[in-house]
Amino acid sequence: MRRLLFLLGALTVTALLAGGMAGAATKNVVIGFTASQTGKLNVEAIRQINGLNLWIEQVNEAGGVKLPDGTVLKFQAKFYDDESKKERVQELYTKLINQDKADFLISPYSSGLADAAAVIAQQYNRILISAGAASDSTYKKGYTLIFQVYTPASRYLTGALDLLAKMDPAAKKLAIIHEKDKFSTDVVEALKKYAEGKGYQVGLYEGYEPGTTDFAPFINKIPAGTDAILGGGHFADTSTFAKQLHEKGIKAKMVALLVAPPEPKFAELGEAAVGVIGPSQWEPLATTYNKDTAQKLNLPFVGPSVEEFNKAYQAKYKETPSYHSAGGYVAGLLLGEAIKQAGSTDTAKVKEALDKMDLLTFYGRLKFDTAKDHGLQIGHEMIYTQWQKDAQGKLVNQIVWPEAFRTAEAKLYRQ
Amino acid sequence: MFGQLLSSLTDGLLLGFVYGLAAMGLSLIWGVMTVINLAHGPVIALGMFTAYLLFTQAGVNPYLALLPVAVLGMVMGLVIYGVAVHRVLNAPHLSTLLATFAVNMIIIGVGTAVFTTSPHNIDYSLGSFSAGPLTVPFTRVVAALAAMAATALLYLFLYFTRPGKAIRAVANNRMAAELMGISSTTMLALSFGLGTLLACLAGGLIATFFPFTILSGGPYELKSFVICVLGGLGNPLGALLGGLLLGGLEGLVPAFMPVSWVPVVEFGLFVLVLLVRPQGLLGAK
Numbered sequence: 001m002r003r004l005l006f007l008l009g010a011l012t013v014t015a016l017l018a019g020g021m022a023g024a025a026t027k028n029v030v031i032g033f034t035a036s037q038t039g040k041l042n043v044e045a046i047r048q049i050n051g052l053n054l055w056i057e058q059v060n061e062a063g064g065v066k067l068p069d070g071t072v073l074k075f076q077a078k079f080y081d082d083e084s085k086k087e088r089v090q091e092l093y094t095k096l097i098n099q100d101k102a103d104f105l106i107s108p109y110s111s112g113l114a115d116a117a118a119v120i121a122q123q124y125n126r127i128l129i130s131a132g133a134a135s136d137s138t139y140k141k142g143y144t145l146i147f148q149v150y151t152p153a154s155r156y157l158t159g160a161l162d163l164l165a166k167m168d169p170a171a172k173k174l175a176i177i178h179e180k181d182k183f184s185t186d187v188v189e190a191l192k193k194y195a196e197g198k199g200y201q202v203g204l205y206e207g208y209e210p211g212t213t214d215f216a217p218f219i220n221k222i223p224a225g226t227d228a229i230l231g232g233g234h235f236a237d238t239s240t241f242a243k244q245l246h247e248k249g250i251k252a253k254m255v256a257l258l259v260a261p262p263e264p265k266f267a268e269l270g271e272a273a274v275g276v277i278g279p280s281q282w283e284p285l286a287t288t289y290n291k292d293t294a295q296k297l298n299l300p301f302v303g304p305s306v307e308e309f310n311k312a313y314q315a316k317y318k319e320t321p322s323y324h325s326a327g328g329y330v331a332g333l334l335l336g337e338a339i340k341q342a343g344s345t346d347t348a349k350v351k352e353a354l355d356k357m358d359l360l361t362f363y364g365r366l367k368f369d370t371a372k373d374h375g376l377q378i379g380h381e382m383i384y385t386q387w388q389k390d391a392q393g394k395l396v397n398q399i400v401w402p403e404a405f406r407t408a409e410a411k412l413y414r415q
Numbered sequence: 416m417f418g419q420l421l422s423s424l425t426d427g428l429l430l431g432f433v434y435g436l437a438a439m440g441l442s443l444i445w446g447v448m449t450v451i452n453l454a455h456g457p458v459i460a461l462g463m464f465t466a467y468l469l470f471t472q473a474g475v476n477p478y479l480a481l482l483p484v485a486v487l488g489m490v491m492g493l494v495i496y497g498v499a500v501h502r503v504l505n506a507p508h509l510s511t512l513l514a515t516f517a518v519n520m521i522i523i524g525v526g527t528a529v530f531t532t533s534p535h536n537i538d539y540s541l542g543s544f545s546a547g548p549l550t551v552p553f554t555r556v557v558a559a560l561a562a563m564a565a566t567a568l569l570y571l572f573l574y575f576t577r578p579g580k581a582i583r584a585v586a587n588n589r590m591a592a593e594l595m596g597i598s599s600t601t602m603l604a605l606s607f608g609l610g611t612l613l614a615c616l617a618g619g620l621i622a623t624f625f626p627f628t629i630l631s632g633g634p635y636e637l638k639s640f641v642i643c644v645l646g647g648l649g650n651p652l653g654a655l656l657g658g659l660l661l662g663g664l665e666g667l668v669p670a671f672m673p674v675s676w677v678p679v680v681e682f683g684l685f686v687l688v689l690l691v692r693p694q695g696l697l698g699a700k
Contacts, residue, residue, distance in 0.1 A: 038531035040628075083532065206673055213625040216426040217669035217677075220419055236534040240626050247543050249550040268538060 026064075027071050029345060031056070031335070032078045032102025034092045034117070036109055039084025040211065043235045043265060044324045045109035048132045050317050051328025052106060053077060058304075058312065059336055068343045075336070082108050086116040093120040102126065103345055106331050107146075109324070110234070111135030111153065111183035118146045125347055127354070130375075131331040132324060135186045139369065139376035145347070147354050147368055148377040149331050153186035156279050157230055158194045159382050160256040163277070163401040164228055165198070167410055168253050171227035174200050177218045177241070179233025180207035184258060188231060212237055215244045222250065232257035239266060246272035255413045262385055264320045267395045273387040274395065275413040280383045281323035282363045283399055284310050285407050294360040303333045306362040330363045386410055418548025424666040425549055431662015432559035433620055435655035437635045438642035439569065440613035446649020447586040447606040449508075450500060453515040456636030457522035458611045462488060462618025463627045464530060470537050477539050478557065481619045488615030492608030500607060501600065526629030536626040558620040562655070565616060569609070569651045582606050586649060641685045647695030656696060 031052070036045035056075045059065065065073040078100045082088045089108050096102040097120070105121050107114035107130040114133030121128035122143045130138070130146055134153040138146060164171050174195055178188040185207065192202055203223040208215070210233070222229065229245065229252050232238035238260035245255060246269075254277060260266050261278020287306050294301035304312070309329065313321040335350075338357065342349040358367040358379065367379030384401035388408060398408035437459055444452045452458075462484050469480040499518050503510040541553035573579040584592040585602045593599050618632065625631075638661060646657025661681065668677050688695065 038533055040532070040534055042531070042533045208674065213627070213631075214430070217423065217665070217674045220422040220426065221669060224418070236626060240536075244552075247540070247550075247552040247554075249543055249545055270538075270540075272540075 025070075025072065027073050027345075029073050029075050029104065029339075030078050030100060030102045031075055031104050031106060031332070032093070032096030032100055033106035034080050034082035034089055034096075034108045034113075036084040036113070037081040039082075040236045041084045041110050041113075041234060043263060044132060044259065045084075047263075047322055047324035048109050048328035049079065051313070051321070051325040051330075052131075052332045053328075054313055054316055054325075055329045055332030055336070057316075059332070065336055065340050067339075073339065073345065075332070078102060082113060084110070084113070086113060089113050089116040090120055093117045094124075097124045097126055104129070104335055104350075106328075106335075107131060107133050109133070110181075111138065111186070112181055114138060115182065118143055121145055127335075127347055127350055129331040129335050131327040133183070135182045136190075136373070136376065137182065137186060139373040142374070144374050145351060146375045147334070148375055149327055149334065149363075149366065149380075150281050150377060151380045151382050152376055153183055154190035155382060156187040156258065157191045157256060159384055159401060160228075160230060160254070160277060160279065161191070161195055161198060161200070163384055163410060164254050166401075167412065168227070171253050172199070172201055173223065173226045173228075174202050175204040175222045175226045175229045176202055176206075176231050177204065177215075177222075177229065178207050178231035178258075179210055179212075179237055181210055181233060184231070184233040187258060191230060208233075208237070210234075210237065213240055215241045216248065219244060219248050219250065226252060228252055228254040228256065230254075230256045232260060234258070235260045235263060235265075239269060242266075242276050243269050243272045249414075251414045253412045253415070256384070261387065262397065263322050263324070264397070267387065267397070270395075274389060275386065275411060277384055277386045277400065277410070280385050281380070282326040283323065283383050283385055283397070283405075284321055285397075285399055286383055286405050288405055289360060289362050289364050297360065297365070299358060299360045299365065301360050302337050303330075303361045309362050326363045330361055330366070333361060334366060384410075420667075420670050421548055422550070423670045424663060425551060426555070427662045427664070427666020428659055429551065429555045429559045429662070430665065431659040432562035432655065433617055433658070434635070434638050434642060434661055435646075435658020436562040436565055436613060436620070437617035438639035438646070438658055439566065439651055439654040440610035440617070441636070441639040442643045442646070442648050442650070442654045443569075443613070444607055444610035445643060447582060448500075448504065448603055450504070450511045450607075451508075451515065452607075452610060453512060453636075454495060454499075454518035454522060455610075455614055455639060456632030456634075457519050457526065457629070458488070458491060458614040459618040459621070459632035459635050460526065460627065460629050461491065461522065461632075462615030463622040463631060464526070464535070464618075464629070465615065466619040466622045467535050467537055467627075470539065477537055477619070477623045478561075481561070481616060484615050484619040485612050488612035489608040491615070492611030493604055495611065496604045496607040501604070504603070523629060530629050532628050532630060534626045534628055537622050539623055552624060554624040558623065561616075561620055562658075565613065566651050566655045569613070572609075573651070578602070578605065638681070641681055643695070644685055644688050644693075645695055647697040650697045653695060653697035 035049045080092045105128040109132035111133045115138045127145045131149040134150040136152045136154045178184045238257050256277040262280035291301045338353040342353040355370045365379035369376040386400045390396045399405045400410035441455045465484045466480045469475040499514040581597045585599045642657035646653030
């Protein structure tokens with residue numbers, strides 16, 4: 001009997017030791033998020049998922065992230081379809097945290113949905129990397145665990161006016177027509193302030209309801225002699241707006257619209273896409289962010305080069321990456337780097353690493369506000385692209401601003 | 416300002432023809448059967464999707480696609496009548512409302528499962544016509560012309576053909592019509608089918624210039640209610656006139672206030688007409 005008890009004890013100790021060693025060897029890190037696979041934000045959201053999944057696949061294939069204690073971290077995504085609805089976002093993020101035991105969170109696409117997720121993340125003490133959400137207002141609410149990858153909405157379209165001043169210094173009259181949602185409203189409020197500060201007259205400033213399909217009433221209100229039309233919202237409504245501007249034969253020096261123009265799919269509009277300028281977080285043609293640039297700025301360069309990212313993304317998804325794709329990828333890259341620097345998956349330690357983060361990636365510089373607007377992205381800058389026809393008449397999305405990134409000269413919209 | 420007003424009014428009126436067509440189906444069913452078809456919106460959306468699928472999957476010109484869209488509309492109406500409406504025709508109004516509302520929910524449920532709520536678009540353009548301050552996309556002109564043609568055909572059918580007269584007889588006095596040898600069941604099914612045919616046709620036309628989802632029929636259903644009250648029930652010309660008034664209003668309002676105010680004015684008009692002239696402009700005395 002004593003021998004049996006001894007044997008059982010020995011087996012128990014052996015099992016515990018084996019379990020401990022196995023636990024020390026590899027750990028699965030769950031990254032939770034929702035995405036709008038359906039609903040009006042589906043085009044943008046799916047590319048963001050693709051980007052993140054590419055990063056997860058690459059980091060796992062490279063052997064994962066090694067911690068100082070010898071633990072090897074492998075990453076796994078857990079996601080649900082939020083149907084582009086805020087109520088679903090809050091239910092699902094709570095579920096991701098409580099049931100799926102997500103260690104880290106990535107935001108859903110769009111500022112409104114990301115804002116809905118942020119409150120849950122903060123409440124449950126989970127870091128949330130926000131991609132596909134540019135609104136500034138989320139970062140004015142006192143959150144400490146929400147970190148933004150995108151250039152904020154307040155700097156989304158202001159660069160288009162800098163470009164307009166270069167294209168035609170005599171241009172003075174603007175029309176701003178925007179979606180009435182958090183992101184687009186933040187963009188145009190900052191734009192209007194900036195424009196008026198620069199001496200522009202805003203002759204029309206009106207919002208449309210999300211889901212609007214008839215833009216003729218707004219287009220008809222554009223005052224005669226308007227030099228530039230700016231605004232839009234997300235992919236579905238902005239594409240329709242651009243199409244109807246063309247159908248109505250609108251003349252202007254510049255048409256600069258949110259979100260839709262940088263998407264390769266926008267080219268399906270054909271003639272209606274020609275001349276449209278779009279602010280982009282990143283472009284596949286933007287090769288400026290590289291190791292040499294990092295060296296000049298005295299910053300570490302992290303992750304793949306632009307060429308490497310483009311090649312890997314196209315090989316896996318058979319499509320050209322957009323800034324939504326790059327945003328999703330970099331959200332993962334940033335998280336992986338923060339965990340590496342923290343040497344831990346502990347929320348407080350990873351937060352500290354993110355607060356100190358200042359680095360360059362193929363996507364651009366990434367640095368966070370750690371004071372009043374905690375988590376706001378302050379390192380990254382916008383690029384502006386324009387659809388132009390090449391010598392063969394094929395539509396190409398060229399980078400036209402800033403000058404350091406330019407692949408072609410900007411052209412006037414319609415005269 | 417004059418140029419803007421002219422553009423706005425033109426766009427509104429062109430759209431008004433299509434609103435009229437959409438409402439014509441609801442008006443016909445409501446006028447003939449005193450059944451309010453709450454599945455009207457989803458039927459319009461199915462017209463949109465049928466045109467879309469024929470265009471994207473079979474390469475059919477969206478205007479040629481209107482023929483199968485109309486056939487589908489008729490078949491759908493006959494099925495809905497047979498399954499959901501016939502048995503509750505003589506029951507209190509609430510029963511027909513619930514029956515058609517159930518059909519509404521079924522179509523939206525299946526439609527959401529099949530198509531999701533992602534926007535779809537028929538990428539088709541006929542270019543635009545310009546004259547002075549006016550620039551009008553030809554797709555809207557064609558839609559307005561098609562609506563006029565449909566109105567004329569429906570009017571001729573109802574007033575100059577034997578089945579059409581039979582439908583009006585059933586609407587006027589069902590029992591007397593039956594005594595005259597008219598099968599009221601057949602006529603009611605036919606009128607329901609005509610109603611959904613017109614709704615699908617309107618959906619197919621709208622799809623040529625606006626993106627849509629399975630939920631997109633809803634706003635047109637609401638406008639159809641306003642138009643039925645405005646123009647009067649059972650009269651195709653009333654529906655068209657009501658549509659033009661509503662479209663004209665939608666053109667005028669944005670010229671003087673934000674576009675968001677359009678629904679406020681529309682439904683205000685709705686209430687006003689109910690109070691002042693409940694039978695509508697061309698409705699029966």
